[in-house]
Amino acid sequence: MKLIVENLLCQRGGVPVLEGVSFTLGPGEALVLRGPNGSGKTTLLRTIAGLQPAAGGRIELAEDAVAYGAHADGLKATLSVAENLAFWAAIYGTDDVDTALDTYALRGLAGRPAQNLSAGQKRRLGLARLLVTGRPIWVLDEPTVSLDADSVAMFGRAVGAHLAGGGSALIATHIDLGLDARVLDVSEFAATGKMAADGFDEAFA
Amino acid sequence: MSIWEYANPRKFMGWTGRLVPVFVVLAAVLIGVGLTWGFFFTPDDYRMGATVKIIYIHVPSAMMAINAWVMMLVASLIWIVRRHHVSVLAARAAAGVGVTMTLIALITGAIWGQPMWGTWWAWDPRLTSFLILFLFYLGYLALWQAIDDPDTAADLTSVLCLVGSVFAVLSRYAVNFWNQGLHQGASLSLDKEENVADVFWQPLVVTMVGFGLLFVALVLIRTRTEIRARRLHALEARERMG
């Protein structure tokens, strides 16, 4: 399950943000995105996840391959940990809720409503959701926010297992996850306006 | 060069620049002539008396109110199919004119009907459907105001315009059905063509064409303004990005 990105042009609010972005992500590989805030990491990830149309260039990606994880974990406050995971498992048609609970040591919290969890526990539940999607390509935006040291290690191990299992991961983060991952500095692709997007501005300039 | 080239913003600004004054002058002349002709030089109607003179503003504005929405529908379709910025900006420009024309049609229609119905407002099917059209215009304009990103605004308003058009037609028939239900003897039918003797007819055509040209002139000016505003928004966004 490969992800190929060629000469991608990403836009935010009609203004080009990144241009000429190219990389490939094969099975078992991880790619970490670095770059200052607002340099377009989130826009790039949302474009690859399909939430935003690419303004130019090409993304070659199998259908239903991406599991997207963003700042907001998508948890329902009044549902318990187990119910949240069971819901997403049903949506994705998988049933390995138990492995997800064990990987992130949430077994003890299974019955507790999500609103009574700490920020770290909520984030672990959000990451546990990825295990339930059964999707090979993880596209994650700052996954380790509000995680303490050993939770980060727990996440690192989970990503390692995912890679070993033939999956791949594209992660925007500043923390070293202890993975042998290639690094891509997003600021190298900052848009300079050379590439003509089909936006309004260029047609007028 | 396909016709879409003409709608490229820069070319559009070019060829419309020369056209606007032409339309403005023509519209002013025609409306001036039509109204003075209709107001001063036509006899009173034996039944409606002098109120028949209101026909010269009610009919043209009512026609323009509907034409404006149809134009917005076409422009929205063009935006959705071909992503042409100028057409959706023209739709927004036309909405402003359309809502004013609907308001004029409503007010003049109510005033004209007053002697017949004895009240300022009667739920005549035609007037009621203009009232509903007016609400659709308000929703459309409010949606444009509520969204900052121009592309999102263009997409959402176009979808609303498409759906709104279907419901506007639906409401038109629902109102007809509903009014028959309430008072069997609805007002005497103010069908324009039916009781308009030819002496009233010529000035009416003149004012109609005048209103049409006024509509085109105003939409051209407002579209040019929208294009400039959109260009300004892009420049400011670029400045903010540093």
Next chain:
Amino acid sequence: MPDLGKYGTEVLSAYLATIALLAGLIALTWLRARRVRAALEQAEARKKNG
């Protein structure tokens, strides 16, 4: 001024309302056109020598 008979007020009020609304629309359109044109020229100037 033609004799408008008993409906004089109605006819006049209809014409006045229409003229007022049209004048309002034209004024709004014209003022906004000028304001946006001016703001755009400033932005273009800023862009040129910015």
Next chain:
Amino acid sequence: MIALLVRDLKLAMRAGGGFGLGLAFFLVVTVLVPFGVGPDSGILGAIAPGILWIGALLACLLSLDRIFQLDYEDGSLDLLATAPIPMESVVLVKALAHWLTSGLPLVLAAPVLGVLLNLPAGGYLWIVVSLLIGTPALSVIGTFGAAITVGLRRGGLLLSLLVLPLYVPVLIFGTEAARRGAEGLANTTPLLMLAGISAGVLALLPFAAAAAIRVNLR
């Protein structure tokens, strides 16, 4: 998709889910009317179908902006957009959930409130039938309005302005069917028109709503 429906129903039932909100509002509106219109049962009886329909319509409107806004804020909408189920079916399921939690209770409560308004004897059956056919249309049109205004500031206010004009045909045919039924007149035409609108809306609007959501998620 069933999982989404079950989840939404569970959320509605849970504390703060707002299940009884629409119903309570419908009750209050219907009780208030006689204070405004006067206790004369003759008048009330005549306008009862209209009052019940307007009450049901406003009660539906009340709970519309919660349909997508909560999911938008906690990120679920983004995740649903990348999930294997198409956005059109997400919209349909959301409309169905709204109908089950808000529309259906109104249909059941209407005859009870009809008593307060001195609804003529023949009217009870028809108010239920017309609401039963009409409320799905109210839910789907409302879901479309919610899809357009999700994520916009002051979306709730805008939602009402966009949706109410779209409700006019449903209100006209619904009330007409109920009123004629109450007076013993033939009301098959308005009922058929109402059913036509509900069917058409159910089939076509989810595509427009899904497109609107994709635009809002950009």
